[in-house]
Each structure stands twice: as structure tokens, then as C-alpha cells.
Amino acid sequence: MNVPxxxxxxxxxxxxxxxxxxxxxxxxxxxxxxxRLLEKLNHPEQKLPPVIHVAGTNGxxxxxxxxxxILEAAGLKVHAFTSPYLVRPNESFRIGGVLVSDEELAxxxxxxxxxxxxxPLTLFEAKTAAAFCLFAQHPAEVVLLEVGLGGRLDSxxxxxxxxxCVIAPISMDHTEYLGNTLTAIAGEKAAIIKRxxxxxxxxxxxxxxxxxxxxxxxxxxxxxxxxxxxxxxxERGRLVYQDERGLMDLAAPKLFGRHQFDNAGLAIATxxxxxxxxxxxxxxxxxxxxxxxxxxxxxxxxxxxxWGPPTCEIWLDGGHNAExxxxxxxxxxxxxxxxxxxxxxxxxxxxxxxxxxxxxxxxGLTRHIIAVDIxxxxxxxxxxxxxxxxxxxxxxxxxxxxxxxxxxxxxxLAYEVPPRILIAGxxxxxxxxxxxxxxxxx
Numbered sequence: 515m516n517v518p519x520x521x522x523x524x525x526x527x528x529x530x531x532x533x534x535x536x537x538x539x540x541x542x543x544x545x546x547x548x549x550r551l552l553e554k555l556n557h558p559e560q561k562l563p564p565v566i567h568v569a570g571t572n573g574x575x576x577x578x579x580x581x582x583x584i585l586e587a588a589g590l591k592v593h594a595f596t597s598p599y600l601v602r603p604n605e606s607f608r609i610g611g612v613l614v615s616d617e618e619l620a621x622x623x624x625x626x627x628x629x630x631x632x633x634p635l636t637l638f639e640a641k642t643a644a645a646f647c648l649f650a651q652h653p654a655e656v657v658l659l660e661v662g663l664g665g666r667l668d669s670x671x672x673x674x675x676x677x678x679c680v681i682a683p684i685s686m687d688h689t690e691y692l693g694n695t696l697t698a699i700a701g702e703k704a705a706i707i708k709r710x711x712x713x714x715x716x717x718x719x720x721x722x723x724x725x726x727x728x729x730x731x732x733x734x735x736x737x738x739x740x741x742x743x744x745x746x747x748x749e750r751g752r753l754v755y756q757d758e759r760g761l762m763d764l765a766a767p768k769l770f771g772r773h774q775f776d777n778a779g780l781a782i783a784t785x786x787x788x789x790x791x792x793x794x795x796x797x798x799x800x801x802x803x804x805x806x807x808x809x810x811x812x813x814x815x816x817x818x819x820x821w822g823p824p825t826c827e828i829w830l831d832g833g834h835n836a837e838x839x840x841x842x843x844x845x846x847x848x849x850x851x852x853x854x855x856x857x858x859x860x861x862x863x864x865x866x867x868x869x870x871x872x873x874x875x876x877x878g879l880t881r882h883i884i885a886v887d888i889x890x891x892x893x894x895x896x897x898x899x900x901x902x903x904x905x906x907x908x909x910x911x912x913x914x915x916x917x918x919x920x921x922x923x924x925x926x927l928a929y930e931v932p933p934r935i936l937i938a939g940x941x942x943x944x945x946x947x948x949x950x951x952x953x954x955x956x
Contacts, residue, residue, distance in 0.1 A: 609652050
């Protein structure tokens, strides 16, 4: 029997594979390895354009997207490092607003690999170091730096004097690394706060807010908190933002869901708190242009549309914890009020996540859950375990062998009104969906 030869890996894939093998644990929160590598690299983190550092549990990426849209509309050149990527590693690195090329990213990662000389290093640490090297080499006015996990020991937390420290909503997630109470998790995230640097916080649970206020006082960092120092709301479908400097009436964000008004407000409050950056009113209108894939993203074209029921709606969301489920369910509730359709949730999750608290958000919206595996994901939750969690909530649950099988199965059912389908539960699943659909982030 002739066995087809494996396709040769591209240079970027090869260096990512080598770096992935340098440390047994994919996640190992520490700054020691990062400081050692940055010293060998001659401290690129000290040669960056001014940095806005963003932490939190939910909404970090969307907040970065709004910040970038506003800053670029103001004519500023912006670099951005975000995580995780969905389809290609390049998505994590934007240089002057453009995704880094395969060649430049591979070359920069190989440079970090050579300098590291085989010492233990996580892949995220290598990527963070590569981002610093790339951003130090290309002039820009601002770097948007998103925390990967937590904050205190995250590899991005080596920037000593950012322009601002931003804290998006904090909720329970990654408890195996950050602690099993909201107070502990907030302490990890609030540890990005630096001395005398403005802190801008989204609206938080009172337990989390107490921790943020404590860290801000200890660092003598001026704090601007939602609901106290600035307010954002929805009036007649428009975003209304207000602080001590006045009121702004802006077009609604294109990103869907009430929570996106809050994320946009956090970005606006951040830029109004930074004295070094002057933004005119017109640039804030650019929130309408912000894009962030797999956050209540409607798939209106691509392969998946040919598999599902005719004229169905397909929505994709990478939410994977209780709060992520809550905001997705709230967005779907708004849709249901405007255009009623039967809802089906196709879910795939990682084994470390709490399926019950995630799925409970949808109990009042649908009784139909289809559990699927996440192809290629290490430690994905078995679909039967996910289905059991749905059944325990009183939902009708079934298992499909693949995403395609789930959609084609729905296409065989008789619907009076074409269904609304949400695919959710994991960013790994979202990445698989976008690749399968032929619509990767650009």
C-alpha cells in the first residue's frame, strides 16, 4: 500500500512546533523565563512605542479592537498584540494595523529561538518576545498589548511604565491558574497596575472592584471606573458616553450585543484618560468600524451556509465561561425580541471549562443543544459529557460526529421558520469554524 507523504511544514509552522516543545507545560505562569530572554534580546520591551496594557476576563479583545479603530481614525499608527489566535498565528501580531507576514514572523521567532538557546520557554512567552522585537523595529505612536492569562505573572507584564492600564470585566475563569475566588482572580489581573499610571476599569462585581481600588491606591494610580467616573448607555439605538468632560452621542458599534456598548465605552474612557494622546470627536465615531471575529459574529457566507437549513442564521461566538455565555444569551434574547426564530446551540468546549454554568444561560432560549468535538484540540471535552450537562439542565441534547454532520442534520428537520444557530463554547472551536468556512480573520 502506498502511504502518501506528509505535507512539508512551512517555515513558520516548523519554528512554532520547535518552540512548543521547549516546555512541557503549555501554561506555566512565571516572569523569570521572560526576563531572562528579554535580557538576551537586549530588552526590546524598553524600546517600544507607548503601551496601553489591557487585562480582564471577558471583552479584552473587543476593547483592543475599539481602541485600534479610534486611534487609527485619529491618524495614528498602531501596533497590537492579542491572543489567542483563531486560525493563523499571524492574527496575534498587527504592525501598523496590518497582520505580520509569515516570513517576518518566522524570522523573528527564529531569532528568539536562537537567542533562547534551548532553555525552557513557553510558546506564549516566545510569541510575546517576538511581538516586542517586531514592535521595537517598526515606528508607531501606540502599542496595544493584551494580557494572555491573568496579569501578575503574564509574560506581557514586563512593561514598567505604560500609558494606561485597562481592566475589562473580571469573572470566574482559568481557576486552576488564577485561584478559585473572584477576589483571587481580580488580584492577579489588577497586578498589571503600575505606579502613577492611569487605571481605567469596566463595571465590575463589587468583590473585584474592591481589589482594583486597593491596587490603584497602593500604586498611587488614578482610577477611572465605569459607573463612578464615566458612564455608557444605549439611547434610541445609539451609544451615549458621558464623563466630567461632557457627553458624546455616537453610532452603535457594529459588533453585536449590549456588552459591546460597554466594551466601546471602556475604550473611549481609556483614550480620554491619557493626557499624551489627543483624540478629536470624529475619531470616536470609528467605533462603528471595529471588527473582532468570533464574538457574536454572523456568518453570512461560506461553506457552513450550504450545510445548514435554507435561509437559517448562523452565529459564531468564542465565549466559554459563565459570563461569556451570559452576554451571548443576552444578545440572542435581543435578537429574539426583534426577529423570532427557533434557536439551536451547537456547542464544543474544553475539558477544563464548566459546561453547566455556560449552558445554563441558554436554558430559557432553547431546549436543543448539539454537542460536538473540537477537532485537533488537546483536552477537548468529550461530547457525551457536554450533552449530559445539557440534559441535567432539562435541555434536549444530542451528539453529532462533526460540525458538518450537525448542520446537515438540522437541514433535514422541518422548520416553520428557519432556525437561528449559535456555534459556541470555545475559541478553539471558533477557529475551526472559521477555517472550515473559508473565512479566516484577515
